[in-house]
Amino acid sequence: xxxxxxxxxxxxxxxxxxxxxxxxxxxxxxxxxxxxxxxxxxxxxxxxxxxxxxxxxxxxxxxxxxxxxxxxxxxxxxxxxxxxxxxxxxxxxxxxxxxxxxxxxxxxxxxxxxxxxxxxxxxxxxxxxxxxxxxxxxxxxxxxxxxxxxxxxxxxxxxxxxxxxxxxxxxxxxxxxxxxxxxxxxxxxxxxxxxxxxxxxxxxxxxxxxxxxxxxxxxxxxxxxxxxxxxxxxxxxx
Amino acid sequence: xxxxxxxxxxxxxxxxxxxxxxxxxxxxxxxxxxxxxxxxxxxxxxxxxxxxxxxxxxxxxxxxxxxxxxxxxxxxxxxxxxxxxxxxxxxxxxxxxxxxxxxxxxxxxxxxxxxxxxxxxxxxxxxxxxxxxxxxxxxxxxxxxxxxxxxxxxxxxxxxxxxxxxxxxxxxxxxxx
Numbered sequence: 001x002x003x004x005x006x007x008x009x010x011x012x013x014x015x016x017x018x019x020x021x022x023x024x025x026x027x028x029x030x031x032x033x034x035x036x037x038x039x040x041x042x043x044x045x046x047x048x049x050x051x052x053x054x055x056x057x058x059x060x061x062x063x064x065x066x067x068x069x070x071x072x073x074x075x076x077x078x079x080x081x082x083x084x085x086x087x088x089x090x091x092x093x094x095x096x097x098x099x100x101x102x103x104x105x106x107x108x109x110x111x112x113x114x115x116x117x118x119x120x121x122x123x124x125x126x127x128x129x130x131x132x133x134x135x136x137x138x139x140x141x142x143x144x145x146x147x148x149x150x151x152x153x154x155x156x157x158x159x160x161x162x163x164x165x166x167x168x169x170x171x172x173x174x175x176x177x178x179x180x181x182x183x184x185x186x187x188x189x190x191x192x193x194x195x196x197x198x199x200x201x202x203x204x205x206x207x208x209x210x211x212x213x214x215x216x217x218x219x220x221x222x223x224x225x226x227x228x229x230x231x232x233x234x235x236x237x238x
Numbered sequence: 239x240x241x242x243x244x245x246x247x248x249x250x251x252x253x254x255x256x257x258x259x260x261x262x263x264x265x266x267x268x269x270x271x272x273x274x275x276x277x278x279x280x281x282x283x284x285x286x287x288x289x290x291x292x293x294x295x296x297x298x299x300x301x302x303x304x305x306x307x308x309x310x311x312x313x314x315x316x317x318x319x320x321x322x323x324x325x326x327x328x329x330x331x332x333x334x335x336x337x338x339x340x341x342x343x344x345x346x347x348x349x350x351x352x353x354x355x356x357x358x359x360x361x362x363x364x365x366x367x368x369x370x371x372x373x374x375x376x377x378x379x380x381x382x383x384x385x386x387x388x389x390x391x392x393x394x395x396x397x398x399x400x401x402x403x404x405x406x407x408x409x410x411x412x413x414x415x
Contacts, residue, residue, distance in 0.1 A: 105327075106329055120412065121413075126326070128371075132327075136337065
């Protein structure tokens with residue numbers, strides 16, 4: 001009995017009292033209680049890496065902002081998810097993502113179905129106050145079904161994680177450091193001549209137009225990442 | 239109350255924002271009761287007037303001429319509205335940025351020319367090295383994203399700006415809309 005009690009943590013998120021199991025992340029608990037925290041690299045069914053920093057929250061008593069997706073709860077924790085400071089940082093993160101590569105929404109295959117674009121609107125980003133970097137980046141269309149356009153990649157690593165954790169192929173990974181990082185297939189081989197299984201999971205989980213299906217024309221390319229939690233559930237059941 | 243002076247300007251864009259502005263259709267008649275269009279590709283005035291209340295600017299800054307124009311517009315306008323994605327992000331015109339203007343000019347006027355290949359150098363203004371949004375040159379008061387912003391977006395935003403009603407732009411439009 002006492003063991004069970006110690007596994008339950010009570011905490012406060014945005015002045016709302018909530019309970020959680022030890023080991024749960026702030027993001028999990030917030031979602032269970034319908035408290036919205038914006039995310040971009042997080043995806044239900046994949047491991048969390050805290051790469052995008054959009055889910056940063058404030059914890060009372062601590063100076064550091066912590067990513068809700070990889071921070072576990074503790075007893076008596078007081079979390080704020082929407083302070084002025086956090087909103088400012090979130091808008092800046094989105095502006096940095098837009099400025100870093102060439103995101104031309106109007107001619108993007110993901111226009112209208114893009115999580116980056118939707119988050120910009122959601123967070124009230126109407127322009128990018130930083131100068132654009134305009135990097136020269138490649139597009140790899142060597143695979144018959146799918147294309148990778150590095151101009152639109154935000155390095156969320158969802159493709160890397162779904163390929164390693166769900167498909168079990170680990171064809172995708174990240175090459176380089178910092179601003180020079182890019183996602184690669186195998187040891188930077190063309191996608192078409194890589195060990196890719198052509199399952200297409202990476203395309204469905206990509207939040208932007210970086211990975212897309214060649215058979216989709218114009219900007220009509222919704223993604224369907226909802227298969228992941230279902231797939232995990234069915235595998236656990238076996 | 240005297241009528242507001244409204245100007246619309248076309249820098250490096252496709253004119254789609256102006257077309258969408260015209261798509262306000264009969265609502266333009268309401269607007270005409272509140273504002274006079276004193277300068278625009280749609281009217282015959284050649285020089286930007288000294289005093290303008292609202293300037294709507296379509297297009298990015300891509301040439302020396304665009305840069306001169308946007309500075310003049312800012313100096314003579316009370317409210318400057320960046321109209322559409324080209325003015326706000328650089329959009330399609332900025333797709334030449336990673337490869338530079340020389341590559342574009344060569345492709346258009348030398349490689350693909352059937353006769354007398356030459357890069358135009360008289361009358362047409364010199365291209366800037368990179369295409370940039372207008373807020374990198376002058377202060378912009380209102381950002382109205384979209385490619386193009388819809389007629390409804392124009393109507394709601396302009397009505398709010400003219401009457402002083404609250405304006406929630408992200409509720410109306412977004413990049414690429």
